[in-house]
Amino acid sequence: MKKLIIIALSSTFLFSACKNDSKQENKNDPEKAVTIKEQTLQINSSTIESNQFDICKENICPEVQLEYLVAKGKYSEKINQENEAYLIEIFNSTPSPSSVDNLEEAVQKFINDYFKFKNEFPETPAAYEAEISQEELIKTDSLLTYKTKFYLFTGGAHGYGATRFLNFNLNNGNKLTNAELFSDPEGFTAYAEKRFREKYEITSENINANGFFFEEDTYKLPENIAITEDEVILIYNPYEAASYAQGQLELVFKKENVKKYLNY
Template structure:
């Protein structure tokens, strides 16, 4: 009897081991100059929503990061990241009050189904696509990059990139003022780099090449990432130029602006 049980137990242990290995393989680590942060990819598709099982559903392809909450900073990052993700849906006609990404998508599905009920013959569809990755980590700073595309009808949808700079120790989401000791000095330097890249002579109107900075004055973009070696500025569509111009990007070596950096 014992001899018969041995191979059965071995098979069970092998199966259990493989299953645990598969589960653990979802967990990745960000290794920088500090203790590694563990995270995993979270995915959402139409099949994950009850409303899509019994009715029309928009295209949904959402992948984002969740940090393993083994410390307070990771919990804070997850909370901030949920807010970042839900704000994407403020690019639709109505802003969302959803508390998390899944609730925001559920609202998106409801809006789409209401539209299809009102206009059943319309071929227009809704679409949401989100992807997220770790752009950089140092001992003090973690940067997430989020790319998204959202479509709710019309001539075209809207796609954009968002950076999020996190203090590794506290998990706090940092604003531009938190990244630079002298934001005005950095802005002056960035304007010179912008003029150089887009061939706008000093003293000439900043909008001379077709840009549309407010009041004809250079402004920093909403999105700034401070990585290990560079400071990256990204102007999304409509922020400083027309939709057709696409994304405008300025990448500055970190050593050129180190005097104004806090991180």
């Protein structure tokens, strides 16, 4: 019995010593500690507002509020480049899109377009507005998803708002296509169509019978799909499958019910 106790105590001591040696090794090797930190992907938030620009310090500018995510660590350069291009594309949906190199230039152009608009139509009460926000929806060992909500107004009867998802493969940092989210895209599409018809009470064979406008009268998955720990979320933004008046259409499935179709 005494021998067993001595062996147990010795094992505990050796385990603790190894852990302490490992900690001490990292402490004494700052380069190794930095490498470990760089391999851990961190997601932070950054902001750009119209009041940061010189022209807005002396003039009434359109309201611009851009809160976006910035990755730091493994594959962060790839992720940040894709995300910046993605956000710039939102600004390019305005009446006069153009090529810009970064987000600050995109906001600057949005402000400049507003002043051009006011010079051409000085009597109009309309004011430009851009509000964009991002949040980290999920981050696992293999999947990172950003959720982006935005609203743009550049005159006219109404602005345009939408919710979008941006998915990344954390094994290589690449942006994922919707098809890459699924092991069986066709099977999932058939499942989603069945649920879509149930939710929107489509009893006719024609998917567009209740006022939807899928191309060629064929059901299609939306442009924006997200997979969380518990759910699969499908969002059809205005004009994607229905009129602006019908607003955003959303389907949410329990992940356990569709996991056989998923890669993540």
